[in-house]
Amino acid sequence: MSIGIKQIAALANVSIGTVDRVLHKRGGVSKTTEDKILKIISENQYKKNMMASRLKLASKNKIKFAILLPELTSSADYWGLPKKGISKARKELKEFGVKVDYYQFSGSSSTSFKKAIERIFLKNYDAIITVPYFEKECNTLLEITKRRDIQVVFLDTEIQLQNPTNFIRQDSHKAGMVAGRLLYGLVGDQGKYFIVNILNDRGIQVNNKQREDGFRAFFKSIGKNVAIKTINHPLYDTLSVTEEMETWFQGADLKGVFVTNSRVNLIPKIFHTYNVSNTFLIGFDLNENNIICLKRNEIDFLINQQPEKQGYIAMKGLFNFISNQDSSELNLDIPIEIMVKEHFI
Amino acid sequence: MSIGIKQIAALANVSIGTVDRVLHKRGGVSKTTEDKILKIISENQYKKNMMASRLKLASKNKIKFAILLPELTSSADYWGLPKKGISKARKELKEFGVKVDYYQFSGSSSTSFKKAIERIFLKNYDAIITVPYFEKECNTLLEITKRRDIQVVFLDTEIQLQNPTNFIRQDSHKAGMVAGRLLYGLVGDQGKYFIVNILNDRGIQVNNKQREDGFRAFFKSIGKNVAIKTINHPLYDTLSVTEEMETWFQGADLKGVFVTNSRVNLIPKIFHTYNVSNTFLIGFDLNENNIICLKRNEIDFLINQQPEKQGYIAMKGLFNFISNQDSSELNLDIPIEIMVKEHFI
DNA sequence: CTGAAAGCGCTTACAG
DNA sequence: CTGAAAGCGCTTACAG
Numbered sequence: 001m002s003i004g005i006k007q008i009a010a011l012a013n014v015s016i017g018t019v020d021r022v023l024h025k026r027g028g029v030s031k032t033t034e035d036k037i038l039k040i041i042s043e044n045q046y047k048k049n050m051m052a053s054r055l056k057l058a059s060k061n062k063i064k065f066a067i068l069l070p071e072l073t074s075s076a077d078y079w080g081l082p083k084k085g086i087s088k089a090r091k092e093l094k095e096f097g098v099k100v101d102y103y104q105f106s107g108s109s110s111t112s113f114k115k116a117i118e119r120i121f122l123k124n125y126d127a128i129i130t131v132p133y134f135e136k137e138c139n140t141l142l143e144i145t146k147r148r149d150i151q152v153v154f155l156d157t158e159i160q161l162q163n164p165t166n167f168i169r170q171d172s173h174k175a176g177m178v179a180g181r182l183l184y185g186l187v188g189d190q191g192k193y194f195i196v197n198i199l200n201d202r203g204i205q206v207n208n209k210q211r212e213d214g215f216r217a218f219f220k221s222i223g224k225n226v227a228i229k230t231i232n233h234p235l236y237d238t239l240s241v242t243e244e245m246e247t248w249f250q251g252a253d254l255k256g257v258f259v260t261n262s263r264v265n266l267i268p269k270i271f272h273t274y275n276v277s278n279t280f281l282i283g284f285d286l287n288e289n290n291i292i293c294l295k296r297n298e299i300d301f302l303i304n305q306q307p308e309k310q311g312y313i314a315m316k317g318l319f320n321f322i323s324n325q326d327s328s329e330l331n332l333d334i335p336i337e338i339m340v341k342e343h344f345i
Numbered sequence: 346m347s348i349g350i351k352q353i354a355a356l357a358n359v360s361i362g363t364v365d366r367v368l369h370k371r372g373g374v375s376k377t378t379e380d381k382i383l384k385i386i387s388e389n390q391y392k393k394n395m396m397a398s399r400l401k402l403a404s405k406n407k408i409k410f411a412i413l414l415p416e417l418t419s420s421a422d423y424w425g426l427p428k429k430g431i432s433k434a435r436k437e438l439k440e441f442g443v444k445v446d447y448y449q450f451s452g453s454s455s456t457s458f459k460k461a462i463e464r465i466f467l468k469n470y471d472a473i474i475t476v477p478y479f480e481k482e483c484n485t486l487l488e489i490t491k492r493r494d495i496q497v498v499f500l501d502t503e504i505q506l507q508n509p510t511n512f513i514r515q516d517s518h519k520a521g522m523v524a525g526r527l528l529y530g531l532v533g534d535q536g537k538y539f540i541v542n543i544l545n546d547r548g549i550q551v552n553n554k555q556r557e558d559g560f561r562a563f564f565k566s567i568g569k570n571v572a573i574k575t576i577n578h579p580l581y582d583t584l585s586v587t588e589e590m591e592t593w594f595q596g597a598d599l600k601g602v603f604v605t606n607s608r609v610n611l612i613p614k615i616f617h618t619y620n621v622s623n624t625f626l627i628g629f630d631l632n633e634n635n636i637i638c639l640k641r642n643e644i645d646f647l648i649n650q651q652p653e654k655q656g657y658i659a660m661k662g663l664f665n666f667i668s669n670q671d672s673s674e675l676n677l678d679i680p681i682e683i684m685v686k687e688h689f690i
Numbered sequence: 691c692t693g694a695a696a697g698c699g700c701t702t703a704c705a706g
Numbered sequence: 707c708t709g710a711a712a713g714c715g716c717t718t719a720c721a722g
Contacts, residue, residue: 002439004699015709020701028707049440051403052699055396056714061701094347095394177687185645186530218687300530338683342522342563349715360693365717373691397715401698406717 003044012037023048050323058097063322065090065100065315066120068130069155070107075235078262078285078307079131082155085311086129093319100315101125108201110134117141127151127318129311132159132167132206139163151321153314153330156307157207166330168314170305172207175336176214176260177221179282182301182338183256184218186280191254192247193219193228198235198263208260211284215258235263241270248276255279265289268298286339294341304337348389357382368393395668403442408667410435410445410660411465413475415452423607423630423652424476427500430656431474438664445660446470453546455479462486472496472663474656477504477512477551484508496666498659498675501652502552511675513659515650517552520681521559521605522566524627527646527683528601529563531625536599537592538564538573543580543608553605556629560603580608586615593621600624610634613643631684639686649682 005023009016014033021029022037029037040046067086069079083102090100103120105113114137120128121144128145132138132154142163145152151166158167187193195212197204212230219226231244248255248271257267257279264283271279282301283290293299317329350368354361359378366374367382374382385391412431414424428447435445448465450458459482465473466489473490477483477499487508490497496511503512532538540557542549557575564571576589593600593616600623602612609628616624627646628635638644662674 005701006699016700017702017709017711018707021708024701026702030707033707047440049400049699051396051400051440052714053701054714055394055400055716056699056701058396059714095392095396174687174690177690178685181685181687221690335682336688337680338685340523340526340683342519342526343681345519345522345566350717351715361716362693362695362718363691366692369717371718375691378691394715397698398717399698400700401715401717404698 003046004049005046008037008040008044008046011040048324054096054323058095062097062099063093063127063319064123064125065098065318066103066123066125066128067100068103068105068113068116068120068128070131070133071104073107076107078287081307082311082314085308085313086315088308089312089315089319093315096319096323098315098319105133107133110137113137114140121148125150126322127153129153129155129314129318131156132161135159135161151318151330153318155310155314156305157205159206168310168317168330168332168334169207170334170336172210173214173217175284175303175305176211176216176258177218178214178336178338179211179258179301179303180215180218183258183280183282184222184224186300187254187256189224189226191226191256192251193226194248194255194257195228195230196257196259196267197230197232198259198261198266199232200235204232205261211258211260215260241274245270248279249274252278257281259283261285262287262290264299264302265293268293268296271298291344294339295344297341300340302339304339306334306337310334348391349394350391353382353385353389353391356385393669399441399668403440407442407444408438408472408664409468409470410443410663411448411468411470411473412445413448413450413458413461413465413473415476415478416449418452421452423632426652427656427659430653430658431660433653434657434660434664438660441664441668443660443664450478452478455482458482459485466493470495471667472498474498474500474659474663476501477506480504480506496663496675498663500655500659501650502550504551513655513662513675513677513679514552515679515681517555518559518562520629520648520650521556521561521603522563523559523681523683524556524603524646524648525560525563528603528625528627529567529569531645532599532601534569534571536571536601537596538571539593539600539602540573540575541602541604541612542575542577543604543606543611544577545580549577550606556603556605560605586619590615593624594619597623602626604628606630607632607635609644609647610638613638613641616643636689639684640689642686645685647684649684651679651682655679 005016005019009019018029018033019037022034069083072079103116105116113134128150139162142161142165146163153166153168156169158169195215197208197212216228233242255278259267262285267281280300284303286302286304290299290302294302320326321330350361350364354364363374363378364382367379414428417425448461450461458479473495484507487506487510491508498511498513501514503514540560542553561573578587602624604612607630612626626644629648631647631649635647639647665671666675
């Protein structure tokens with residue numbers, strides 16, 4: 001049977017108040033008493049009853065989360081998805097005394113990120129969920145939160161930072177390898193491969209580059225020296241056809257196109273306009289346009305990053321950590337989910 | 346702000362005891378008072394605080410689960426997996442007053458299932474998690490549990506039963522369609538397709554048949570009239586080669602083999618012995634031997650039913666239902682997870 | 691038909 | 707340095 005503070009108090013011949021002082025390191029307990037209590041706690045593997053604890057605390061001491069995501073734009077409603085998962089967790093955790101505030105930054109402005117962080121630090125949050133767009137600013141964030149004992153979880157992308165930290169995201173390099181495997185199955189040894197990085201105003205995103213590297217690593221791993229060409233394309237709402245792309249329209253050999261982000265739905269229009277066939281296409285994310293293309297057989301595979309799940313798990317994991325001091329779920333890989341047309345029937 | 350029984354009592358000018366009598370339909374409340382209280386409850390969307398409720402109840406009124414799974418055999422340790430997920434949930438729910446007992450039945454004996462059910466009914470369980478092997482006995486189970494207000498969740502397979510019920514399992518027909526899509530991508534229009542049903546002593550399992558049908562439905566859906574041959578093979582530890590299989594060893598055309606269960610790892614040995622190439626292979630489940638074959642490129646795709654997740658979700662869903670009367674999570678599709686070699690690197 | 695009271699396990703402000 | 711007591715929101719046995 002598990003033990004409670006009442007039993008600990010009885011075993012140590014003290015009151016439950018004293019046991020609590022030791023458990024919460026509130027001080028004002030004699031060394032002798034403290035040692036006695038600590039011994040009993042460890043011998044009996046005391047684990048606090050989270051229900052009772054939160055029931056007491058929920059009304060006054062809220063657990064406060066700051067969510068700082070890039071703002072939604074017309075071309076990128078992606079960030080609504082982790083937000084949705086966060087919102088779902090928020091509803092579930094409300095009765096446990098969890099409070100959530102939302103902040104935004106502009107994806108093209110490190111200053112806006114810095115400013116949002118400053119506003120966040122004005123309030124006393126227990127945890128921050130954000131995205132590692134700006135390396136320098138993220139390092140600063142980590143230094144400050146470490147000092148103040150604020151938990152941070154980064155979603156979406158893993159980047160190298162100075163302090164160890166928590167990432168809940170898909171392994172982009174591995175996702176690129178999986179994409180390589182899938183496209184190779186369709187296109188084979190004799191075909192031509194194209195990696196399309198669709199850039200935004202800050203150039204290529206870190207995880208898009210990681211996906212590209214993973215894709216190439218796959219072909220290295222199977223020892224095939226196939227032709228792989230990278231096309232870096234500036235983002236337009238309708239993708240213009242660059243000179244590099246024109247090779248797509250020549251020759252009857254099979255071709256495989258790997259788009260390293262969610263803008264893969266821009267490609268089928270090009271194929272259609274130029275009457276290209278014998279081409280296979282793979283990309284990321286389950287936005288509406290991508291799913292339409294998948295259903296039309298214009299896209300062969302989509303890889304899902306499960307952004308909703310990322311947000312949901314970040315919330316749940318942080319809550320568990322803060323309420324139980326259990327860190328197991330704060331750093332994890334989201335599975336590389338492969339989607340085909342039949343998933344949507 | 347959300348409202349509690351104290352506020353309801355104040356609004357209705359009664360004591361919290363009376364409010365509780367209405368909430369729990371314990372009777373002994375005048376119609377006038379009851380109506381007044383019900384009105385306040387619905388107007389204010391009262392939702393009981395699960396923490397407080399379980400804190401009070403956890404010590405006396407345990408929520409009791411009976412788990413009834415097929416026994417583990419040397420050739421089928423599969424059922425250890427949902428059990429693992431159930432065990433994980435058990436640990437998390439222990440402090441909420443959840444108790445779990447395990448029962449077993451033999452997959453080849455409906456009597457052993459019936460007997461186990463009888464033993465289960467001797468105790469007062471709140472919920473049963475099991476697997477729908479035997480249609481008649483499952484119908485009986487549902488009738489009795491309905492009368493006694495016991496919740497039931499079936500894992501692994503969905504079958505048609507007389508009463509509506511809860512299934513947490515993968516859509517096997519759809520999984521067969523996904524398998525068709527994947528194999529078609531590798532084998533194409535010109536190849537030959539084979540469905541291998543590896544039978545056990547009860548013949549073909551329901552979900553294996555559903556997968557076969559789904560596989561065929563895929564080819565129908567794309568309007569291709571390819572050659573698909575079904576091979577029903579009795580189970581042996583090493584698969585013997587039947588006459589039907591010998592077509593595999595003839596001709597240079599591509600061939601695709603779809604094994605409708607977890608015994609797919611028996612096939613590569615045959616290919617190896619008879620020096621068969623140009624063959625692609627897909628099957629189910631992430632057992633050790635299957636993963637070894639996947640890593641050796643002997644299997645091209647594995648479909649994961651996420652059995653651990655099934656068990657885990659069943660437990661969590663039932664707990665939520667019983668403690669909150671929220672049925673949303675008791676009937677659901679486990680995603681059709683496609684695995685390739687690179688997932689395991 | 692209804693109310694007052696004890697208690698689930700933990701937390702903390704207060705008194706000494 | 708330590709204890710006694712109130713209270714989180716809900717549940718229920720008891721008294722009337």
